[in-house]
Amino acid sequence: MKLVVQVKLMPTPLVAEALEATLHACNEAASWVARLAFEKRMYRNFSLRKHSYAEVKERWGLGAQAAQHVIKKTCDAYASLWANLSAGNLGKPSSRRYRRATERPIVFRTEAAQPYDDRMLSWQTDARTVSLWTTSGRMKEIPFTAGPEQLAVLARHRKGESDLVFRDGMWFLMATCEVPEAPTQPGPVGFLGVDLGIVNIATTSDGEVMAGRNLNRIRVRERKLRTKLQRKDTKSARRRAQRRRRKEARRARDINHKIAKHIVAEAERTSRGVALEELTGIRERVRLRKPQRATLHTWAFAQLQSFLAYKARRAGVPLVYVDPAYTSLTCAECGNVDKANRVDQARFACRSCGFVDHADRNSSRNIRARAWLLWRCGAQSMAPVPRSGG
Missing domain, CATH: 3.30.420 (Nucleotidyltransferase; domain 5)
Structure with a gap:
């Protein structure tokens, strides 16, 4: 079974700047690929790669693996959109929300997560460091930390892609782990x-x-505070509301x-x-x-x-x-x-x-x-x- 382990990166200011530039470049490229896919009505990975791979590498300076992940990320985003539309999660075709989702291409946030595979990322679990590809070159020996249980799962079972995430001013890696399942009980007693x-x-x-009760009291209090911040509607109020929500x-x-x-x-x-x-x-x-x-x-x-x-x-x-x-x-x-x-x-x-x-x-x-x-x-x-x- 697949589990996702979150580890927190502790980069230096120079490394953090390189990571931020990398996310911006990858997501700008992904937004461009999404527009191309929307215009050509082409949402399959290999078909879209023929029309965008070379441009993405040349225009944004991405490596081969990063360019392929940008294209795949775009196709996956459209696949999720079609699934939500089919399930009715965005309302009926006549609704405003449905039309907004289908009448314009997908746009990625500048700091949206970016997937990394083992060619772009290497783990040194004993030293608790990672080596990451960036548009400024390979950044080596970036320290990371996590809880003891997460570190144990990471060391034993990490397999597959990891996502680089920037959230609340902090950097994280979401590592995929293949954890063996325990055999299901053949006959439960009840x-x-x-x-x-x-x-x-x-x-x-x-x-x-x-x-x-305690959780509901906290939610009522947070909801009232969120209402006040929404009414204020200043930049600092929106920033504070986002922090409280998270x-x-x-x-x-x-x-x-x-x-x-x-x-x-x-x-x-x-x-x-x-x-x-x-x-x-x-x-x-x-x-x-x-x-x-x-x-x-x-x-x-x-x-x-x-x-x-x-x-x-x-x-x-x-x-x-x-x-x-x-x-x-x-x-x-x-x-x-x-x-x-x-x-x-x-x-x-x-x-x-x-x-x-x-x-x-x-x-x-x-x-x-x-x-x-x-x-x-x-x-x-x-x-x-x-x-x-x-």
């Missing part, structure tokens, strides 16, 4: 049902509740990682699988009042599920997605389905048998039961191939 929510981020069928995203990502790690470790310890609701398209399905919409749309449903998926895959823990219909209205004891069973956000009281429980725990027990039924009927682990991790 499943650990997990109900995901907003007030309680995750509630397990064992009764463990990971509350999100800080909030890092905090949420860290919390999601910790929750996913804990759930998968508990399932592995007890020889169980993990059961989740299939929440794809939840934002389009649910109807909420206006004050609740911001809370729903700022919570990382997909991120936590993806972390659970790749950690389960790495640990060899089966993962099953179940139909979420009526899990919050169904009694886990007698199976009675009634809207009145859900007394309020936190309390479940069955109108048929009188069973009373925490509402999210009751939902997680229903998720567990549905997963076990699916598994006994021959369902396989549905942990997808992960794209990134940590």
